[in-house]
Amino acid sequence: MSAKKADKKGTKMGLSLRLKAWWEGYDPDEIEKRIRQRQPDDYDEPAPKKKEAQKPASIENIDPWNEQTIDIAQYIWGKGFCGPGGPEYVVSLSKLLALSPEMSMLQIGAGLGGPCRVLVDRFGVWMTGYEESPMLVEKGQKLSKMAGLEKKAILEHYDPDDFEGFGRKFDRAMSKEALFTIQDKAGMIAKIEDKLKPGGLFLMTEYVIGSDAVLGKDRYKEWVVGEKGHPFPCLSSELVDMLKACRMQVRVSEDISMQYIDMINQAWSGADEVAAKLAKQDDGAAMIQTLMREAEFWNRRKKMLESGDIKLWRIVANKKSGGPGMMSDW
Structure with a gap:
């Protein structure tokens, strides 16, 4: 040299x-x-030129997940997860649902099926997870089979823009950061309510905007362009109104952004160690580039949450007729 x-x-x-x-x-x-x-x-080589940000021509019908992004996600978030919130968080989040082995539960935004498998393992509930990404569904099904849970933690692909509805009734329902990329949120909530048994509970965690003024900000527009799928976030009050319009009674509605930011920071604090491990692999250079892109993606989201322009909201609602006895204790 x-x-x-x-x-x-x-x-x-x-x-x-x-x-x-x-x-x-x-x-x-x-x-x-x-x-x-x-x-x-x-230096005998020119400095690298900064790449100009370009908006993709179209992301419709293009799966943003591939082998590399899925592997990096699991390095950062844990096996079977592709976003914030590991096993302990999922269990804590779901305690108010009073799950039991006799119950069935649907989830939209199932990802790799990590939350489904955690709830099956902890509470014995029968889970069916619906996910937009065919790649996540394929990988998630393999993980469920490896865990011996392919019959209790089922993953299915669905297209929320062309979806007639769920084929059976469920005792519980969950949406984990899934509605914000669905334009017709009211329609999806109506489909969930339709298949929720009387007294059933619906838990959602969702990205919402802090105010209507956010939509006109340049940083919001930059965030939209950088997302994996086109986001259509609304106000938390609008989500509550949609639930009420579907004969749902809202029991919990709260901002959990700070907890979410903490989970993001904790997960990414070990990114340099992940990079060191990747560097030893044959495809290390490509994997590290993917890691950097994911770091940029989550950094952008984190800054939107820190600014308050975007918030992570938790809502728990129940189908009014024949509500469960536990509601009297809330």
Whole structure:
């Protein structure tokens, strides 16, 4: 290796520093460019040009998940998960549902089926998870089979924009950050209510906007472009009104954004260790690039949550007729 090459390697940002810069909201390419400009004679290669952000022409019918993004998701969030909230969080979130082995439950936004398998394992409930991504469904079905839960933690693909409804009745229902990418939220809530048994409970955690003014902000528009699917978030009060219009009684409606932000920070605090492991793999370079893209994606979401423009909301509602006895204790 030449002296110039050695100097170049020594002054380039390490991967840990690049991840930290990106996570803190700085452009690592710009920082590296400034480092290079301090010693322009030490380099025999030009500084990398910053890529211009481009809005994809269309994401309709394109699955944003592939082998690499799924692997990176599980490195960050845990096996069987592709977003914030591991086993302990899922159990805690679901305690008010009073689940039991005699019950059946549907979930939309099932992802890789992690929450489904956790609830089956902990409470014995029979789960059917519905997910938009064919790739997540395929991988999730394999994980359920490996765990011996293919008959109790079932995953099915569905298209919320072309969906006639669920084929059977359920005791409980859950939506985990799934409604915000569905334009006709009222229609989906009506389909869930239709198949919820009398007295059944519906739990949702959902991205909502802080106010109507958010929709006109540039950073909101940038967030929309950067999402995996086109988001259509609404106000939390609008979600409550949709539930009430479907004869549902709202029992809990609260902002859990800070808890969600903490989970994001905790998961990504170990990203440099993940990168070090990936670097040892044959496809390490490609995987690290995927890791960086996911870091940028979640950093963008986190900043929207920190600003209050986007919030993570939790709602628990019940179908009015014949509500369960536990409601009197709330």
